[in-house]
Amino acid sequence: MPADWLVLLSAAALAFAVLCYIVLDGTDLGVGMLFACNPQPEHRHVMAFSILPIWDGNETWLVLGGGGLLALFPVAYGLLLPAL
16 A cells, blocks of 8 residues: 555544544534623523533544544644644
8 A cells, every 4th residue: 555545544534533523513513602692601501501411522523633633643733733
């Protein structure tokens, strides 16, 4: 297998992990968007508690994406981490 295929497959695996994070993190992202529309602290508190049971499970995809970026593309990780 040529080295170019390995790079492409690694990038595809990383893209898949990030895509899974975006798709499976729908409730968290939706509540985050609703925060901008609802400035009252009481309502924000209720919204935050509504996603509390599923919050940690969805963050696994973010960790997988970051770990994949570090393992597969350390130079890109070194550039992105200080910028973020």
